[in-house]
Amino acid sequence: MDSLMDFFAPFLRINTRCISLWRTSSERVAIAFLIVFGTLLLPALLSVEEVSARERIRIVGSSTVFPFATVVAERFALAKGLAPPIVESTGTGGGIKLFCSGASSSRPDIVNASSRITPSQLQLCIKNGVNEVVEVAIGYDGIVIAQARESKQMGLTLRQLYLALAKQVPSASDGFMANPYHKWSDIDSSLPPIVIEVMGPPPTSGTRIAFNENVMDIGARSFPRLAALRRSDKSAFKKAVYALREDGAYIDSGENDNLIVQKLRRNPKALGIFGFSFLDKNRSILRGLKIENISPEFANIADGSYPIARSLYFYINAMHDDKISNLLDYANTFFGDEAISEDGFLIDEGLIPLPDAELKRVRYSISSMRTISAADLK
Amino acid sequence: MKYSDISNRRVDQRLKRRQRAERRYRLYGQVAITLALLFLLMFFASIITRAVPAFYYHRVNLTLELSPKVFAGRQGEPLPRKITERQAKSLMEDAIALELGALAQRERLRRALIAPLAALELKQLLEKEAEVRHRLGDRLLLPFVLNSAGENCIRNACANSAEVDDFGLSEGQRQALSILHKRGLITRHFNLVFFTHSDSRSSESAGILGALLGSFWALLIAFLLAFPLGLFTAIHLQEFAPRNRLTYLIEVAIYNLAAVPSIVFGLLGLAIFLNWWHLPRSAPLVGGMVLALMTLPTIVVASRNALAAVAGGIRSAGLALGASRVQVVFHHVLPSAMPGILTGTIIGMAQALGETAPLLMIGMVAFIAQAPLSPLEPATALPVQIFIWADHPDPAFSSRSAAAILVMLVFLIVMNSLAVILRRSFERSG
Known part of the structure; x- marks a missing residue:
């Protein structure tokens, strides 16, 4: 206690002297400084509340939806003469966490998702007071396995992908063993003798979730024993099958699909996992692998023959009353003629549009602001 | 005779060896400097050649x-x-x-x-x-x-x-x-669009203005917070605080803080400024506050060293003439220490200018297509913009990213030369 008083004593002394010394030059500088400081910052700090209830739309979420969201944001702002929405690429999981963290208007208005919101995520939203969430499906995206153009062309099956990437694979006996495959040729002699090296998204990413559901799940089911396990105990199956390798064969490359593209260019032996739109934009560098003998082309994904496709969504917080009309306008920009006609700007970006029936339903749920409940997600 | 011959030869040998060593070490120095210059030259040459296409x-x-x-x-x-x-x-x-x-x-x-x-x-x-x-x-x-x-x-x-x-x-x-x-x-x-527009999805209409203003606001806030706080902390610790355990503890804490990775300050900003104080996300105000926390220890340490380097005679002379301790510090010690303090501050600010990691946590790494006119409007910062563009597969964006690096260097040079001018004026008057 004594030392505490000692520590502050000189300041007290300064205070008593200040009155007689205020005319000294350095103090004048200091006072001027404080005035500038105050005038600049105080009003700014006081108006925090006003500004945070601003009408700018704030969007977070999936890195796969990011290119579509930014293009729409820019055009929406230009067409309406509004301040452009702010789009952050946080990944689907991180985005939903932010979106569901509270209903106040300083929270994100929209979250982009490359996989559908799960009942537990929706529950988190409702627990934090975000009760009214409007779901908007914007289209499809294929998940592609890509390689650099100069590398030798490969084709894979879902079973081969599962065997290459699962942390544990079924052993000859009844149990699992740590993944023993080092090269692609170890899995199937028809594949090239190249070390398995696949770059892909982190576990929180929607791309990863869709990859698990469309590749790991189905690939694993080609083993009758695992298919039986899936029927009897789904959570044990998921635990065994959805875990990807941690020995360097699978490289978690963060929420940055552009980075994966750059890395593939430098490393022709590696494969990368990301959304179709990134392949479409980088055709000069990359080639998509045929999966189950079907190449990742626009038509194949749109008609569902390409096996790894998922829907893309965004979710609107319908409780942000002050900007709801702008939010709905933003949502409608995704479905305008300029966006999804044959030479629309979203098609140019590589989006695969919804079929007409689906489109009608989405348009209706936007205009009626139909909110989703846990029952919808089953 | 014979003995001195031998000893002379030994002396000669040793002398020659020493001279050789002397030459060698001088050469090492010259090689080091040439290499450093060469790298700098390569760096500039590559940036400028890559940036030129962005300017037309x-x-x-x-x-x-x-x-x-x-x-x-x-x-x-x-x-x-x-x-x-x-x-x-x-x-x-x-x-x-x-x-x-x-x-x-x-x-x-x-x-x-x-x-x-x-x-x-x-x-x-x-x-x-x-x-x-x-x-x-x-x-x-x-x-x-x-x-x-x-x-x-x-x-x-x-x-x-x-x-x-x-x-x-x-x-x-x-x-x-x-x-x-x-x-x-x-x-x-x-x-011209490059200087009058902010980020865009199409390279033709992408510009640096938003990021430049964002960096300006964040640095202004950081300076306004960190400089007075750091300066007064340093003055108090160096000139007034008694040497006891509490002071010692604070000193150790400051040195430790200087070594904390910057991302940690970002997390702190997220937890306190955003989640607790509810300041707006992505705002340069919050960015500036986080950067201020980050540069504070640098400024305190540099200022303390500058104050400690002022000759003790100045203090004694002032006190002997009847000046109070406050007068001695503010009229004599501080002006002579100012050049050193400013150098430390500038180093801290330059560090803050190049920081992206803490800004990631508070939402300043985002697509923001409008320039911020106040520190409360959402913005990115120059290094963030460079990072975003550098990752873009379109080569038009990578040339813009190089151009943004040039803009950042110019910003840095302007900032540094301001500090040099201030330093000169203090040196002359002090």
């Missing part, structure tokens, strides 16, 4: 006929007040066809060569010019910016023999551009 662009000047057909009207009628983007697109397509004929239709030249936002901008231009009273059938000469594929083709003289080039342009499209170029319809301009 090409546009194609086309004669646009407000054809009555597009608007389903008659010759001479006034232009409708509302125009759709589709109509603007057809106008542009007709204008290209007017110049190139059948080639335009076949090769879908508008979509392949013209900037994607051009149709929307044309629509707005025509709607805005309502008072000019354009009539259907009028002809206007309008410039259209090329997209990055077209731009790249022009820069490389459209010299690619392959069927389809790296940017997806077909032979016919490249040929069309060459024709337009030969007719003198394609002109080269300084890329």
Whole structure:
């Protein structure tokens, strides 16, 4: 206690002297400084509340939806003469966490998702007071396995992908063993003798979730024993099958699909996992692998023959009353003629549009602001 | 005799060895400096060569006929007040066809060569010019910016023999551009947009202004918070605080803080400034506060060292003449220590300017297409913009990222020279 008083004593002394010394030059500088400081910052700090209830739309979420969201944001702002929405690429999981963290208007208005919101995520939203969430499906995206153009062309099956990437694979006996495959040729002699090296998204990413559901799940089911396990105990199956390798064969490359593209260019032996739109934009560098003998082309994904496709969504917080009309306008920009006609700007970006029936339903749920409940997600 | 001979020889040898060592060490120094300069030169050369393409662009000047057909009207009628983007697109397509004929239709030249936002901008231009009273059938000469594929083709003289080039342009499209170029319809301009616009999805309309202002606001806030706080902390610790355990503890804490990785300050900012105080996300205000926390220890340590380096005689002389301790510090010690303090501050600020990690946590790494006019509006910062563009697969963006590095270096040089000027003035007066 004594030392505490000692520590502050000189300041007290300064205070008593200040009155007689205020005319000294350095103090004048200091006072001027404080005035500038105050005038600049105080009003700014006081108006925090006003500004945070601003009408700018704030969007977070999936890195796969990011290119579509930014293009729409820019055009929406230009067409309406509004301040452009702010789009952050946080990944689907991180985005939903932010979106569901509270209903106040300083929270994100929209979250982009490359996989559908799960009942537990929706529950988190409702627990934090975000009760009214409007779901908007914007289209499809294929998940592609890509390689650099100069590398030798490969084709894979879902079973081969599962065997290459699962942390544990079924052993000859009844149990699992740590993944023993080092090269692609170890899995199937028809594949090239190249070390398995696949770059892909982190576990929180929607791309990863869709990859698990469309590749790991189905690939694993080609083993009758695992298919039986899936029927009897789904959570044990998921635990065994959805875990990807941690020995360097699978490289978690963060929420940055552009980075994966750059890395593939430098490393022709590696494969990368990301959304179709990134392949479409980088055709000069990359080639998509045929999966189950079907190449990742626009038509194949749109008609569902390409096996790894998922829907893309965004979710609107319908409780942000002050900007709801702008939010709905933003949502409608995704479905305008300029966006999804044959030479629309979203098609140019590589989006695969919804079929007409689906489109009608989405348009209706936007205009009626139909909110989703846990029952919808089953 | 013999003995001294031997000893002389030994002395000679040793002397020679020492001289050799001397020369060698001088050489080491020279090699080190040459290497450093060489690397710096390489760095600048590579940045500048990569940045140059970002500073100019090409546009194609086309004669646009407000054809009555597009608007389903008659010759001479006034232009409708509302125009759709589709109509603007057809106008542009007709204008290209007017110049190139059948080639335009076949090769879908508008979509392949013209900037994607051009149709929307044309629509707005025509709607805005309502008072000019354009009539259907009028002809206007309008410039259209090329997209990055077209731009790249022009820069490389459209010299690619392959069927389809790296940017997806077909032979016919490249040929069309060459024709337009030969007719003198394609002109080269300084890329002012780069300095007057903020981030955009299309490279033609992407600019640095938003990031520049964001960095400016964040650094201003950081300076206003960290400099007075750091300075007064240093003065108190160095000049007034008694040497006891608490002071010692604080000193140790400050030194430790200086070594904390910057991302931790970002997490702190997220937890306190955003989640607890509810300050706006992505705002340079919060960025500045986080950067202030980060630079505070640097400033305190540098200021303390500068104060400690002031000769003790100055203090004794002041006290002997009857000045109070406060007077001694503020009138004599502080002015002589100021150059050192400013140097420390500038180092801290320069560090803050280049920081991206803490900004990630508070939402300043985002697509923000409008420049912030106050520290409360959402913004990115220069290093963040560089990072975002550098990752972009479109080479037009990587040249913009190099140009942004140049802008950041200029910003840094301006900041440093301000500090040097201030230092000079303190040195002269002190």
